[in-house]
Amino acid sequence: MSAKPKLAWYWAASCGGCDISTLAIDDKVLQVAEAFDIVFWPCVMDGKTSDVEAIDDGGIAVTLWNGAVRSSEHEHMARLLRRKSRALVAFGSCAHEGCIPGLANDTTRDAIFAAAYLDSPSTANPQRVLPRTETDVPEGRLALPAFYDTVKTLDQTVPVDAYLPGCPPEAERIWDALQALISGAAIPPGAVIGAETTVCDECKRTRSEKKIGAIKRTWQVIPNPETCLLEQGLLCAGIATRAGCGARCPGVNSPCIGCYGPNAGVEDFGARYLAGVASVLDADTPEDVDRIIKAGIPDPVGTFYRFSLPGSLLRRAARR
Amino acid sequence: MTDHAHDHDHPFEPKIVGFLCNWCSYRAADLAGTARIKYKPNIRVIRLMCSGRVDPAFVLKALARGADGVMVAGCHPGECHYLVQNYKTIRRFQLLKHTLAALGVEDARVRLQWASAAEGQLLADAINDMVEKVRALGPLEWPHRWREDNGLDRLDAEVTLEDARLGPPHPEERAREVRP
Amino acid sequence: MSETPKKGNGDGGPRVGVYVCHCGSNIAGTVDVAEVARWAGEALPGVVVSRDYRFMCSSLGQELIEEDIRQQKLDRVVVAACSPHLHEKTFRRACANAGLNPFLFQMANIREHVSWCSEEKGPATDKARATLAGAVRRVAHQRPLEPMAVEVNPATLVVGGGIAGIQAALELADAGLPVTLVEREPSIGGHMAQFDKTFPTLDCAACILTPRMSEVGQHENVTLLSYAEVEEVKGSIGDFTVKIRKKARFVKEDACTGCGVCIEKCPQSVVDDVYEAGLGYRKAIYRPFPQAVPKYPVIDVAACTYFKSGKCKACQIFCTPGAVDFEQKDETLQLHVGNIILATGYDLFDCSRIAQYGYGRLANVFTSLEFERLCNAAGPTTGKIVLRDGVTEPKRVAVVHCVGSRDTRHHEYCSAVCCMSALKFGHLMLEKTKAEVWSFYIDMRPLHKGYEEFYHRLLREGMHFVRGRVAEVTDAARLPGEEGKLIVQYEDTLLGGQRRLPVDMVILMGALEPRADAKANALKFGLSCSMDGWLTERHPKLDPVATMTDGVFIAGACQGPKDIPDSVAQGAAAAARVHGMISRGKVLIEPVVASVDEAACSGCRVCNTMCPFNAIEYLAAETVSRINPAMCKGCGTCVAACPAGAITGNHFDNTQVFAEIEGVLWDAAM
Amino acid sequence: MAYGYYPGCSLEHSAAAYDDSARAVARAMGIDLVELDDWNCCGATEYIALSRTGAYALIGRNLALAEAQLAGNGGGTKAVLAAPCSACFLNLSKAEHYVETHPDLAAEMNEALAAGGLHHTPGTVEVRHLVEVLVTDMGLEAIRSKVQRPLHALRVAPYYGCLLTRPQIPGHTMDEAEYPSFLDDLLRALGAEVVDFPLKTHCCGGHMTQVSADTSNTLLHRLLKSAAEYRADLIATVCPMCQLNLDAYQSQVNRAYGTSFDLPILYFTQLMGLAFGLDAAGLGLGKEIVSAEKALAKVGVERPAPPPAKPVVRRKGDKSLPMPRRRTHRGRARTS
Numbered sequence A: 001m002s003a004k005p006k007l008a009w010y011w012a013a014s015c016g017g018c019d020i021s022t023l024a025i026d027d028k029v030l031q032v033a034e035a036f037d038i039v040f041w042p043c044v045m046d047g048k049t050s051d052v053e054a055i056d057d058g059g060i061a062v063t064l065w066n067g068a069v070r071s072s073e074h075e076h077m078a079r080l081l082r083r084k085s086r087a088l089v090a091f092g093s094c095a096h097e098g099c100i101p102g103l104a105n106d107t108t109r110d111a112i113f114a115a116a117y118l119d120s121p122s123t124a125n126p127q128r129v130l131p132r133t134e135t136d137v138p139e140g141r142l143a144l145p146a147f148y149d150t151v152k153t154l155d156q157t158v159p160v161d162a163y164l165p166g167c168p169p170e171a172e173r174i175w176d177a178l179q180a181l182i183s184g185a186a187i188p189p190g191a192v193i194g195a196e197t198t199v200c201d202e203c204k205r206t207r208s209e210k211k212i213g214a215i216k217r218t219w220q221v222i223p224n225p226e227t228c229l230l231e232q233g234l235l236c237a238g239i240a241t242r243a244g245c246g247a248r249c250p251g252v253n254s255p256c257i258g259c260y261g262p263n264a265g266v267e268d269f270g271a272r273y274l275a276g277v278a279s280v281l282d283a284d285t286p287e288d289v290d291r292i293i294k295a296g297i298p299d300p301v302g303t304f305y306r307f308s309l310p311g312s313l314l315r316r317a318a319r320r
Numbered sequence B: 001m002t003d004h005a006h007d008h009d010h011p012f013e014p015k016i017v018g019f020l021c022n023w024c025s026y027r028a029a030d031l032a033g034t035a036r037i038k039y040k041p042n043i044r045v046i047r048l049m050c051s052g053r054v055d056p057a058f059v060l061k062a063l064a065r066g067a068d069g070v071m072v073a074g075c076h077p078g079e080c081h082y083l084v085q086n087y088k089t090i091r092r093f094q095l096l097k098h099t100l101a102a103l104g105v106e107d108a109r110v111r112l113q114w115a116s117a118a119e120g121q122l123l124a125d126a127i128n129d130m131v132e133k134v135r136a137l138g139p140l141e142w143p144h145r146w147r148e149d150n151g152l153d154r155l156d157a158e159v160t161l162e163d164a165r166l167g168p169p170h171p172e173e174r175a176r177e178v179r180p
Numbered sequence C: 001m002s003e004t005p006k007k008g009n010g011d012g013g014p015r016v017g018v019y020v021c022h023c024g025s026n027i028a029g030t031v032d033v034a035e036v037a038r039w040a041g042e043a044l045p046g047v048v049v050s051r052d053y054r055f056m057c058s059s060l061g062q063e064l065i066e067e068d069i070r071q072q073k074l075d076r077v078v079v080a081a082c083s084p085h086l087h088e089k090t091f092r093r094a095c096a097n098a099g100l101n102p103f104l105f106q107m108a109n110i111r112e113h114v115s116w117c118s119e120e121k122g123p124a125t126d127k128a129r130a131t132l133a134g135a136v137r138r139v140a141h142q143r144p145l146e147p148m149a150v151e152v153n154p155a156t157l158v159v160g161g162g163i164a165g166i167q168a169a170l171e172l173a174d175a176g177l178p179v180t181l182v183e184r185e186p187s188i189g190g191h192m193a194q195f196d197k198t199f200p201t202l203d204c205a206a207c208i209l210t211p212r213m214s215e216v217g218q219h220e221n222v223t224l225l226s227y228a229e230v231e232e233v234k235g236s237i238g239d240f241t242v243k244i245r246k247k248a249r250f251v252k253e254d255a256c257t258g259c260g261v262c263i264e265k266c267p268q269s270v271v272d273d274v275y276e277a278g279l280g281y282r283k284a285i286y287r288p289f290p291q292a293v294p295k296y297p298v299i300d301v302a303a304c305t306y307f308k309s310g311k312c313k314a315c316q317i318f319c320t321p322g323a324v325d326f327e328q329k330d331e332t333l334q335l336h337v338g339n340i341i342l343a344t345g346y347d348l349f350d351c352s353r354i355a356q357y358g359y360g361r362l363a364n365v366f367t368s369l370e371f372e373r374l375c376n377a378a379g380p381t382t383g384k385i386v387l388r389d390g391v392t393e394p395k396r397v398a399v400v401h402c403v404g405s406r407d408t409r410h411h412e413y414c415s416a417v418c419c420m421s422a423l424k425f426g427h428l429m430l431e432k433t434k435a436e437v438w439s440f441y442i443d444m445r446p447l448h449k450g451y452e453e454f455y456h457r458l459l460r461e462g463m464h465f466v467r468g469r470v471a472e473v474t475d476a477a478r479l480p481g482e483e484g485k486l487i488v489q490y491e492d493t494l495l496g497g498q499r500r501l502p503v504d505m506v507i508l509m510g511a512l513e514p515r516a517d518a519k520a521n522a523l524k525f526g527l528s529c530s531m532d533g534w535l536t537e538r539h540p541k542l543d544p545v546a547t548m549t550d551g552v553f554i555a556g557a558c559q560g561p562k563d564i565p566d567s568v569a570q571g572a573a574a575a576a577r578v579h580g581m582i583s584r585g586k587v588l589i590e591p592v593v594a595s596v597d598e599a600a601c602s603g604c605r606v607c608n609t610m611c612p613f614n615a616i617e618y619l620a621a622e623t624v625s626r627i628n629p630a631m632c633k634g635c636g637t638c639v640a641a642c643p644a645g646a647i648t649g650n651h652f653d654n655t656q657v658f659a660e661i662e663g664v665l666w667d668a669a670m
Numbered sequence D: 001m002a003y004g005y006y007p008g009c010s011l012e013h014s015a016a017a018y019d020d021s022a023r024a025v026a027r028a029m030g031i032d033l034v035e036l037d038d039w040n041c042c043g044a045t046e047y048i049a050l051s052r053t054g055a056y057a058l059i060g061r062n063l064a065l066a067e068a069q070l071a072g073n074g075g076g077t078k079a080v081l082a083a084p085c086s087a088c089f090l091n092l093s094k095a096e097h098y099v100e101t102h103p104d105l106a107a108e109m110n111e112a113l114a115a116g117g118l119h120h121t122p123g124t125v126e127v128r129h130l131v132e133v134l135v136t137d138m139g140l141e142a143i144r145s146k147v148q149r150p151l152h153a154l155r156v157a158p159y160y161g162c163l164l165t166r167p168q169i170p171g172h173t174m175d176e177a178e179y180p181s182f183l184d185d186l187l188r189a190l191g192a193e194v195v196d197f198p199l200k201t202h203c204c205g206g207h208m209t210q211v212s213a214d215t216s217n218t219l220l221h222r223l224l225k226s227a228a229e230y231r232a233d234l235i236a237t238v239c240p241m242c243q244l245n246l247d248a249y250q251s252q253v254n255r256a257y258g259t260s261f262d263l264p265i266l267y268f269t270q271l272m273g274l275a276f277g278l279d280a281a282g283l284g285l286g287k288e289i290v291s292a293e294k295a296l297a298k299v300g301v302e303r304p305a306p307p308p309a310k311p312v313v314r315r316k317g318d319k320s321l322p323m324p325r326r327r328t329h330r331g332r333a334r335t336s
Helices: A017-023 A028-035 A049-054 A072-084 A093-097 A099-106 A109-119 A171-182 A269-279 A286-296 A300-304 B025-034 B056-064 B085-102 B120-137 B142-146 B149-162 C033-043 C059-071 C084-097 C121-139 C163-174 C205-218 C261-265 C305-309 C314-318 C368-375 C418-432 C451-461 C518-525 C564-584 C637-641 C654-664 D016-028 D052-070 D086-101 D103-114 D130-138 D140-146 D182-189 D213-229 D240-248 D250-257 D268-275
Strands: A006-011 A037-040 A060-066 A069-071 A085-091 A134-137 A140-143 A147-152 A162-164 B016-021 B043-048 B069-074 B110-114 C016-021 C047-053 C076-081 C105-109 C148-151 C156-159 C179-182 C222-225 C228-236 C239-246 C269-272 C280-283 C331-337 C339-342 C346-348 C365-367 C396-403 C436-441 C464-467 C470-474 C486-491 C498-503 C505-510 C512-514 C552-554 C586-589 C594-596 C616-619 C624-627 C647-649 D002-005 D032-035 D079-083 D125-129 D155-159 D234-237 D265-267
Touching: A006 A017, A006 A072, A017 A060, A017 A171, A028 A171, A037 A049, A037 A060, A049 A072, A060 A072, A060 A093, A069 A072, A072 A085, A072 A147, A085 A093, A093 A099, A093 A162, A099 A147, A099 A300, A109 A147, A162 A171, A269 A300, A269 B056, A269 B085, A269 C637, A286 B085, A300 B085, B016 B025, B016 B056, B016 B120, B025 B043, B025 B069, B025 B120, B025 C084, B043 C121, B043 C654, B056 B069, B056 B085, B056 B142, B056 C654, B069 B085, B069 B120, B085 B110, B085 C637, B110 B120, C016 C033, C016 C059, C016 C121, C033 C047, C033 C121, C047 C059, C059 C076, C059 C084, C076 C084, C076 C121, C084 C105, C105 C121, C121 C654, C156 C163, C156 C331, C163 C179, C163 C205, C163 C222, C163 C564, C179 C228, C205 C222, C228 C518, C239 C339, C261 C314, C339 C518, C339 C564, C365 C368, C368 C418, C368 C505, C396 C418, C396 C470, C396 C486, C396 C498, C418 C436, C418 C451, C418 C505, C436 C486, C486 C505, C552 C564, C564 C586, C594 C624, C637 C647, D002 D052, D002 D079, D016 D032, D016 D265, D016 D268, D052 D079, D052 D086, D052 D103, D052 D125, D079 D086, D079 D130, D086 D103, D086 D125, D086 D240, D125 D130, D130 D140, D130 D182, D130 D268, D140 D182, D155 D182, D155 D213, D182 D268, D213 D240, D213 D250, D234 D240, D234 D268, D240 D250, D240 D265, D265 D268
Parallel strands: A006 A037, A006 A060, A060 A085, A085 A162, B016 B043, B016 B069, B069 B110, C016 C047, C016 C076, C076 C105, C156 C179, C156 C339, C179 C222, C339 C552, C365 C505, C396 C436, C396 C505, C436 C464, D002 D032, D079 D125, D155 D234, D234 D265
Antiparallel strands: A069 A147, A134 A140, C148 C586, C228 C239, C239 C331, C269 C280, C346 C512, C470 C486, C486 C498, C594 C647, C616 C624
């Protein structure tokens, strides 16, 4: 056994983009292998939960966790890896705020199962079989993890030491973090790797006083590349989103969608974003405001909480 | 005591958080008191300088913390002590309502109420009206809506109905690990 | 986020003192104060002292706090008592006395918001607990703040040259302070200049007003800008910048001697809607009235033949000093003042809006203002009280009270002066004519010194009084004796029954209503209007001339219907308030203002349109927005707007409000 | 523009002229009047005082039918129902307002309606008077644009009657309760010379003609006298009851007072029709008792529109004081 500090990766409810983004650090990944003894990385190498269980508590220096917590398996692994790791990092938007998988909190498990196993046109399921936690078969009893009704963020499940926001985190930021780890620098508790201002700070577009008479969908306009997208009536989340990405989307004429989450010290991303947008609507009566909303914001939850529904104050929609 | 068990000894009493502006609505509430106008004790008032200070996050926080309803009150449009700030309140409130509706929060639970410093009675009536409407809707108990306990058992119950061969449900703690 | 610090036993957490007031039985009668205090001591974080006391606002109560601050080393204080609007200052002072920054104090309103509006003790006590819990959680996050001192410019702007404005201007000028008086019309004097006599003493309005007017005109410390309007107001108390548009008179003030030849020679005469209340005529070049101050005439472009046809120029030809100048343009002046007094007065209700009274249709229905002109010796009839034909003397006159006042379809309020004017009219009528005078009133309200006596005098002088509203004034004769008369159809509520009275003349005592442009004006000066449109004072009883905007005061009828003595008193009062500021030299500004954390600000400019007081400026170079604390009024609208969470509102920041939310919901389902 | 149409009993017989002219004018204005199917009497002026339940059931039945047949006809969600008769208009709109504000009354009404298998949801019907529809919804401009034979030279006394504007029920668009002027404006739009009729909202006696001739004669005499004093050629009405009383009992008044009034009483819709150049017969003209022939001879007599008023030139020694001028805005006029 080498004396190198142990590093673990885990992949819960997420798309795999985080792992790909990690590989985007290119050959630097070798330096990581240099510095660490990688004990667990489901996406890259085979490994068993029992191997993790075998490690002493606190035996892992750092675990980089990507993905939201949406099943009893995820929760179990979160607790396990928390116990084993000296530092647990919420890696990427899913672990940080719930991200796209977290939009499931806008509906319910029953609805999701119905869509996936019963109602979808491509499904033939005459016995209406649904996933269940236990099934007896001649060979014995089969078990599946329980599928939760509500997606949780990592820190709603176990204590988290640091966050690496973004969907996915930019390779540069990932490298910043890994470097810090390699250099053995202690991560300040609760640290978020990213800037302490919002995307506008990195955005090159010229901005002036805002007064929005109508909100347009992206397909309705070809935006002027020089001026602020929000001022052109496009919902750009840059005003509320933590900087760190280099304003990539606005840079290519596409509004920011907020994957880096809220700025430092902000508790609810959606609230800040919608407050900012609402404040500059050019309407003074409920009727006029509604007119703008109806025309431009058909899906407020998907708009303001696209990456942060589980991490928001309300966490999910009511079960209808 | 928590709110999710209501019997005739503990009938449901809505908890409403009221964000009142310092100049009109808070004074209206003062006036209601001075005039000994009685109204339902279910509102808990938080004073802000202007309804324009009401950050949508305040409303969400209150709901997330177990409030059954939230009232935002300010000067009548055009009579804002800060001239025009309550127009901004209107804009934010409408967009917030739109979002809350999408999240399934009933309309009557969040209310924007204008009340001038002279309208103690009007504010008292508005509070009574809101308390009754929220009472009719029942407790919101938002915090319980993301607890796992509601859901898991229901899932297994449904499946049991479908297939008698099912064993007893697993408590989530004992759920087996699955190899990656 | 906003977790409240642990119990303050030397572990560095806050040490909170809680004081629950009985307010005699006002609170204790409905709230179990002892229990609330006990509970707070046990259950609420950081509370090291928790007491209940009979009257916290008493000097003993305050000493209690001061002592605990010293003895118990309290660094936070919460008083659960009445509304902060009553005693927040009191307790802040107490804290300051004991060396605790006043902004580390918080008040829980358990009287107006709990005991007085609740019926049962149980729920009231619960509500008091929640309110107190909110305050205690909140206070832990409050931070010490220091008020900001601002120099006060000794110059003052008075807007409106009616009697209230004149009084205010003279008070300050006599105190040796520079005053600029701005008047919209060509002359100062206002409504009072249109009156004949003043009630109840009946001294002639002109005789007492014109000396004050010329005093203003000549005073070394008064700059009089007549025929001018305020266009824009910037800045805040101590240092306002005001833009004023001086409308073109087309008469050079430095050259004009005020001889009046131009007026004589002007061939064009038009109805004078302002000074003569539409009852008399004036020339196209005119001076509202002989004693006008300033004496220079103005040319009414709309009426002037030269401006319409390019011909005439009579006034210029006959003006020996060559003062008439058709080329004159409006000029804009900029002015720096420390304080502003608004005395913009009232409008008379448009009586034609109550169509069944026939004003505008029936020739001999007059408004109160028209009648003032009618009996004014300087008026269109040289004081002869006659019908619209200009010759016939009325034999019977009806005075209708409350036209537009005390009428929910128009103004619910009482116009306060009409009863007395009506009595005055009655007296003048009886004195100058042989006419019978009938007053139709709802309630007779002569409610100042010497007023009731005046009413009795009119009773003796034989004025008839009918208690009841007039249904209609019509010319449709029905009974013998009504032919060719105006018939007043009314209900006599004392005799009980419908009656008809044929008269020759009807006087409508129109309501006093806010200026047509009151709301726009209010916005210009950063004031608010009440529901019915009058400018709102800071406190209806205890601060009647100050407004919510520091450095802007109101006097006279712009604040509500008022008679002359009250207007004068308010003018003087406003001046005294201003004088106080000036002699102090500096004013302290509440430090409850917003500020931008420029590191967190990305310069998105969402906040830039949030501030009606222009306190937020965008620094293009630094690409950040900045807030000028002197101009910030602390509403917090920009704080709620900032999508980056970069703006903080002193004393109402998110941490504090979140903590209070958690507090008031301490018992909620979690 | 479609409206539900509730003609009411009188328009079927005594006031057929009103019905004819109303339909003709509506057609000309592009209004589609859809008669309410199976409507019944509104209870007129007395019934409500005799039996509350009865009266509300009677009116409620019409409201229920309107709700069922006309929902959304005005573009909104409500059913819009136009009534040409002031009594019908008042009963319908008053009832709708009261059941909306008094749930107990609504319950009482619906209990009665249930017997007929009907139900009315308060607040679902909007009741308008025909004159409101024309003045408020269509607008004076639209009316003016249809005029082909201006009624110049015709002096008309506009008679509103007592039921049309009072009480002012929320939703009514009449400008003033006590001394309205919208009918004046309408008639002026037709080119007529409108006299300032002081008794425009006084009572015509209503059913007093059936109960006490003295009373009704007194009331009618007042109206006719005043109109005559103002040298009106005719009186324009908006209500079949007013028309009937003033027209049919004019001779009776003349006998009782020894007067010789000869004032034709026409419906405002008939005058509109004439001004629009519609055929007189189609407007029910000639059905009136006091013949309008003489007065109407003036119609279409071309006469140049009155020249714009010249600025008042005052003769030497003219002492008279100017009349108050129309205010440009509330409050006193400005010098600049």
